[in-house]
Amino acid sequence: MELEVRHLRALCAIADTGSLHRAARQLGVAQPSLSTQLRRIEQELGGTLFVRARTGCRPTPLGRLVLSRARPLVTELRSLVTEARAAAAGGRQLRIGSTASRALAGWLRRLRRHCQEPTLHMDVSANALLRMVADGQLDVAFVHEVEGCPLRVPEGLSIRVLVEREPQFVSLPADHPAAAHPVVHLSDLAGDRWMIDPAVDGEWDAVRRVLRAAGINPRVLHGDYHTAASLVAIGEVVTVCQPTSLPRPETAVRRLYGDPLGVRLLLAARTDTELEGVYPDLVEAYREVVGQAPAYREWLESGGPGLPVPALP
Template identity: 80%
Template sequence: MELEVRHLRALCAIADTGSLHRAARQLGVAQPSLSTQLRRIEQELGGELFTRERTGCRPTPLGRTVLGRARPLLAEMRTLVAEARAAAADEPQLRIGSTASRALAGWLRRLRVRRGEPLLQMDVSANALLNLVAEGRLDVAFVHEVEGCPLRVPDGLRLRVLVEREPQFVSLPHDHPAAGRPVVHLSDLAADRWMVDPTVDGEWDAVHRMLRAAGLNPRILHGDYHTAATLVATGEVVTVCQPTSPSRPEMAVRRLHGDPLGVRLLVAARTEAELDGVFPELAEAYWETARQAPAYREWLERVASQPLGPDAVAVC
């Protein structure tokens, strides 16, 4: 058996969903078929890639190694296919940059229907993406600006605000004492280790300010989003997260009391016409994602008095 792209997609789906059942549904296959496929992949590679537990599937050390190589390979394959299709159609391809967002999948799906397959470039640095737009290497960028850490916006860029202030929530282990409450005080997390991604523009400084303002000085570890999610699930750390992040059996997403940390969600382009061409689809995708996140939905409807119908607009 030789590993194929479909096998890598299956492994990433299992890791992303944390469940064979959910991964099978996402891939459009039967769960027994996916289980058989996983066993064959593990036999080919010579070891278990996931531990099967009552709460779901977690990557083993070997699994994390394989996933670390599989994700960029899949991203490169998607880019190759998209560029080839655009070249075959002799049509200009929309080039999008984005920082991490749960709304991204819905945005791309909507754009694909109207404008064909976009070319996507992800980056944790919003400033780097803005520079790529200014240089003409990207058409638009969807970025977040951490409160208190203004972005360096190049001259000539047009900005449009999707959400003026999106509160950041906290992700904590499901068995954490504070996970049983809908709103968590920072003082409830005084004894916990935190994880922060220092490569995200402004996040390190903002989290430090938030913790200092609460009189806390916890141990802070460095790590990316995937590492943080893994360590939260195993009870090692807590971390700030987007309010659209879903709770899972092994982790809980909760609102922080007083909403001490927020970000501004922005779309950047060189012209208003380019913004007009992508903004409606992004807004639809974002509010669709917000409706699917119970804790954020409650915050929007009760705290921000923000309706979440099909015509929802930005929170200001």
């Protein structure tokens, strides 16, 4: 017997459901048939893949090894079928890469009106996303470039600038004394712990440079920004944030005095044609989230450099 894709799907279903009965229902086959198929697979591979017990099925060490190779193959085949069907229907899935942005949801919603369901690949590394576009793994990438830390843009990519300089704000506990003011001085945060994600290209270097320029050497925790948001909410840290970030009852989003830290928002693709197809929707989506962010909108209306798009409503 030679292993086929259907056999790999069966193994994944058994592992995912933890039960031959539930896996059989998921696959649309009879349980005795699935049990027979599993025995034949194990005979072919020369070992037991699952331990059967009253509590269900769990992979053996050999089973975990096989599953580690089977899952990517099954996922890749599923993507191939999806893209092939889209192409046969006259379209192709748009493969989007992005760093974190509140504009992303609105952008995807608008793109769905024009094309097949886009696929999305998120990464904190803008450089990694740009390489994926250059290698043909993504069609377009929406990324940010931290001021003073230029991205390594692969040769041949087309770039469109969404925002030349987006100021970065600060997220702090709502009961922090500095939150009582619309603009926060870095000196007001000198005694606080800061949390920074060092995996974001250029972020830690830029924040460290800004803090040093202000004569501040605070305690710093390294971690992702989802964790940072939770720690801000309980008063443990402060952190830089995008100006489109929305405050929550337990947090506040404030502008930093002098706007010492900024990023450039870029859209990258292999051709100008690919950019033209998605850029207008991104502009609309970004304008939408700006309109929802009071502190950022106030900054723009008070003389901050405007967006390279029509004025906000």
